[in-house]
Amino acid sequence: MAFVQQSSPHAHKARPTSKVMLWVILAALPGLLAQTLFFGWGNLINVVWCIAIALASEAAVLKLRSKPIAFVLKDNTAAVTGLLLGLSMPQFAPWWVSAVAVISAIVIAKQLYGGLGSNPFNPAMVGYALVLISFPVAMTTNWAEPALLWEGAPSFGDTLAAIASGQQTAVDGWTMATPLDEYKHKIGSHTASEVLAHPTFGEGVARGWEWVNAAFLLGGLVLIGLRIITWHIPAAFLGALIVMSLAFGSNADQFAPLSLHLLAGGTMLGAFFIATDPVSAATSHQGKLIYGAGIGVLIYLIRSWGNYPDAVAFSVLLMNFAVPFIDHYTPPRTYGHHKPRRGFSGGGRS
Amino acid sequence: MTKLWDFNGGIHPAENKEISTGRSIQVAGIPAQLVLPLQQHLGAPAEPSVNVGDRVLKGQKIADVSHGKCVPVHAPTSGVIESIGDYPVPHPSGMADRCIVLKPDGKDEWCERFPISDYRSLERDQVLGIIHSAGIAGMGGAGFPTDIKLKPPRDRKVDTLILNGAECEPYITADDMTMRERADKVVAGLKIMAWILRPERCVIGIEDNKPEAAVALREAIQGTQIEIAVIPTKYPSGGEKQLIQILTGMEVPSGGIPADIGVICQNIGTAVAVAQAVFEGSPLISRVVTVTGEALERPGNFDVLLGTPMTYLLEQAGLQPDRVSRLVLGGPMMGYTLNTTAVPVIKTSNCIIAATASELPAPPPEQACIRCGQCAEVCPMELLPQQLFWHAKATEFEKAEHLNLFDCIECGACSYVCPSSIPLVQYYRYAKGEIRVQRAEQLKADRARERFEARQERLEREQQEKELRRKERAKAAAEAQAKKKAEAEKAADSGEAVDERAAKSALVEQALARKKASTEASTAKATATAEPELELPDLETLEKQFTQAQSKLESMQAMLEDAKAQQADNVDKLERAVAKNHDRVKRAEEALADARKTLAAQTEPQSIK
Ligand code: SF4
Ligand code: SF4
Numbered sequence: 001m002a003f004v005q006q007s008s009p010h011a012h013k014a015r016p017t018s019k020v021m022l023w024v025i026l027a028a029l030p031g032l033l034a035q036t037l038f039f040g041w042g043n044l045i046n047v048v049w050c051i052a053i054a055l056a057s058e059a060a061v062l063k064l065r066s067k068p069i070a071f072v073l074k075d076n077t078a079a080v081t082g083l084l085l086g087l088s089m090p091q092f093a094p095w096w097v098s099a100v101a102v103i104s105a106i107v108i109a110k111q112l113y114g115g116l117g118s119n120p121f122n123p124a125m126v127g128y129a130l131v132l133i134s135f136p137v138a139m140t141t142n143w144a145e146p147a148l149l150w151e152g153a154p155s156f157g158d159t160l161a162a163i164a165s166g167q168q169t170a171v172d173g174w175t176m177a178t179p180l181d182e183y184k185h186k187i188g189s190h191t192a193s194e195v196l197a198h199p200t201f202g203e204g205v206a207r208g209w210e211w212v213n214a215a216f217l218l219g220g221l222v223l224i225g226l227r228i229i230t231w232h233i234p235a236a237f238l239g240a241l242i243v244m245s246l247a248f249g250s251n252a253d254q255f256a257p258l259s260l261h262l263l264a265g266g267t268m269l270g271a272f273f274i275a276t277d278p279v280s281a282a283t284s285h286q287g288k289l290i291y292g293a294g295i296g297v298l299i300y301l302i303r304s305w306g307n308y309p310d311a312v313a314f315s316v317l318l319m320n321f322a323v324p325f326i327d328h329y330t331p332p333r334t335y336g337h338h339k340p341r342r343g344f345s346g347g348g349r350s
Numbered sequence: 351m352t353k354l355w356d357f358n359g360g361i362h363p364a365e366n367k368e369i370s371t372g373r374s375i376q377v378a379g380i381p382a383q384l385v386l387p388l389q390q391h392l393g394a395p396a397e398p399s400v401n402v403g404d405r406v407l408k409g410q411k412i413a414d415v416s417h418g419k420c421v422p423v424h425a426p427t428s429g430v431i432e433s434i435g436d437y438p439v440p441h442p443s444g445m446a447d448r449c450i451v452l453k454p455d456g457k458d459e460w461c462e463r464f465p466i467s468d469y470r471s472l473e474r475d476q477v478l479g480i481i482h483s484a485g486i487a488g489m490g491g492a493g494f495p496t497d498i499k500l501k502p503p504r505d506r507k508v509d510t511l512i513l514n515g516a517e518c519e520p521y522i523t524a525d526d527m528t529m530r531e532r533a534d535k536v537v538a539g540l541k542i543m544a545w546i547l548r549p550e551r552c553v554i555g556i557e558d559n560k561p562e563a564a565v566a567l568r569e570a571i572q573g574t575q576i577e578i579a580v581i582p583t584k585y586p587s588g589g590e591k592q593l594i595q596i597l598t599g600m601e602v603p604s605g606g607i608p609a610d611i612g613v614i615c616q617n618i619g620t621a622v623a624v625a626q627a628v629f630e631g632s633p634l635i636s637r638v639v640t641v642t643g644e645a646l647e648r649p650g651n652f653d654v655l656l657g658t659p660m661t662y663l664l665e666q667a668g669l670q671p672d673r674v675s676r677l678v679l680g681g682p683m684m685g686y687t688l689n690t691t692a693v694p695v696i697k698t699s700n701c702i703i704a705a706t707a708s709e710l711p712a713p714p715p716e717q718a719c720i721r722c723g724q725c726a727e728v729c730p731m732e733l734l735p736q737q738l739f740w741h742a743k744a745t746e747f748e749k750a751e752h753l754n755l756f757d758c759i760e761c762g763a764c765s766y767v768c769p770s771s772i773p774l775v776q777y778y779r780y781a782k783g784e785i786r787v788q789r790a791e792q793l794k795a796d797r798a799r800e801r802f803e804a805r806q807e808r809l810e811r812e813q814q815e816k817e818l819r820r821k822e823r824a825k826a827a828a829e830a831q832a833k834k835k836a837e838a839e840k841a842a843d844s845g846e847a848v849d850e851r852a853a854k855s856a857l858v859e860q861a862l863a864r865k866k867a868s869t870e871a872s873t874a875k876a877t878a879t880a881e882p883e884l885e886l887p888d889l890e891t892l893e894k895q896f897t898q899a900q901s902k903l904e905s906m907q908a909m910l911e912d913a914k915a916q917q918a919d920n921v922d923k924l925e926r927a928v929a930k931n932h933d934r935v936k937r938a939e940e941a942l943a944d945a946r947k948t949l950a951a952q953t954e955p956q957s958i959k
Pocket of ligand 2: 725728729731732733734757759764765
């Protein structure tokens, strides 16, 4: 009788990486649904397009690197990268802008660094930051005006035409600056109430955006509930953003109010879906808190004093830089040891 | 309600315990052959005390303590010793080891036993002796000799005695069934151990998935101080370090033992064995083994004679050979696979799983680590499994060690959750093995260096001794001549000395006299420098005499000090003698200096030549 010879443990939990990624995709669907309901077909088309490009470019690189294509594609990580970019792009962003973002994310940020698990930077945000710098106009003028899907938003065909042609003629009159952009550029010369009178803000915090953020928040909570992500990064991220806003932004005539910070931009998508990308985030719980808080602080700083109205991509990338240091200085205290070995003393002691 | 603490991480794997709890503990019976390894415990192997062909009785000692940490082995039934030699033993490496093979005669005839009903009337060391000679070693896994564990270092006060009934590994129910059916023996054994250790607290920890066991034990502890702590089911709560944390909130220091924090942990099976050793006089010759898995028709718990081949045991449980794909000795989290059923049950075997292919499927192929951190989240030792893995894979063992690799208890929780199916524990074992090999080599190299250095030193010393002997011979010759020259003066002085010898401080004066003589002799030699042929030996003699005079002076001063301290009446005399000697030493020194000068003046031109 020949018996299987195997090293322990002999039992395994059946939740492979591919399933984890699938859950991430599913959890993002409420957000995508809200985007579609409140801003039309743009995001949906972008998501499909970006996922397709992501899979194709990943397959191409794998082929060049002579790696098993189907085995790797099945881990769903390329699909998640495509999804995140699709969700982040302006609704009417021309197809090539999205393609450049996705290809640079997969080819440069991920595969050139050695593939899944070896990339120090969040691939989706590398792609996003790249096109934000390279195509500043396309990335700021192609945002859709909030309009309910069933109440006059541009039709599927018109949206597709706009994306495919890169011309806004088909959707003329349906573009609008994002609320954060609007606020940032008007607040210098107007009072808060004057700025907020703009239709982009609507009755609540920011028309449509509030629902989109709420939906991503919901999806994020599901991920935490399923233990696919832990609460540390989103909590620290949002907590830091709130603290910064309360500390520096009390004057609405000078800085965007807290509600806008939380509900108007890519905040919730960033906090729950982007910053939590495990590969490029810090690993220990303490490290995750520092990492998340760092992103929150940077977002506030860039939004308030920087050149970009939304700052999730740059903040995440900057904190990616810091991850090796954070990891190095936040080892857990192992059972039976008095103290973790830290690189420097400080913090904690007052 | 006992206060409980939590430990970091942990997992909830499918328990699969119901497979083997359906029937009460069955007696497995006597197989055709019993194979008894000489080492079933942690430490040194026992030495056979019987010969091939001997007839032995049940319970008779057949292998005794050789040296070091060791427990004896007993015959599980009566029969004839068939052979003593190497046979496959349960070990992850599938190795063979020395065993005694016993052919049962079917009579199951006991040797004479000495049960003790009132152990409290004995000395504690006597009871420890009974436990030792009953061959009891920890029956939970490691097999640490129980008597040694029950005798912690004197400076360690044991506050808490823990009986580990957590049994957190899936599948295994041996302790569960033992607690259910033999609660009285469990408690009796625990009481004996508590009597030996005199702890302040004595607690049995049971996971909350064993309610029947908890009920049975509750009944058995009536009227005692023993606590029962029902703890939440979470793997690995039964790990010694984790259970201690759950029940006391304390952590065993890294590299230390529980006794360092005043805790001792014992196993359920061990408690039963202790009770049987004391109250029945029976050594450890059988144990309860869980025989389980879907490839068996009649899984359950069996009371098995030690040395019973797994083949026999699996047959008892109705093994379906065509269905079994993997044989695991121990639990699915920490057990190891067997490549043969020929190995025997030993003191530490608690479970054998005959699993079908679908029951314990091969893990999916290893993927890249996505740094998800789930491994760190579940690690009960709060390690960084992911970083350990990177370093182990890159063979950066030093870094892995720096991240406390050796604190890993190989519980397998990290591998269990890893979404990329990375066999993390396998990497850690590999790294630990490599580090151990490196260390052993380093040790060997160090030893070799030490040996080399020792040899060098010895050779040097021998050389020096040779040189010294040569010099001494030369000195002796010189001294003989010097003596002759000093004879006349010495004679006069010694008369005086004889008189003084009569005095109270005879001993001191004698020394003084000798000093005088030799110092004066050296003075004489110094004046004799005119004789060129004597120059060289002269200097040596002078040197020797000078140092002798000096040491005499020193010892006399010491005597004087003593005398002063005791307020002896010869203090005055001694003081005078010392003063005199001072002069003599000074003179000897001067003489020596003179001699050196003359010698230098004469030898210099020669050496230039
Ligand atoms: S669980 Fe596996 S994939 Fe996740 S960080 Fe640990 S080793 Fe990497
Ligand atoms: S096997 Fe080691 S590293 Fe993995 S969870 Fe257990 S103690 Fe932690």
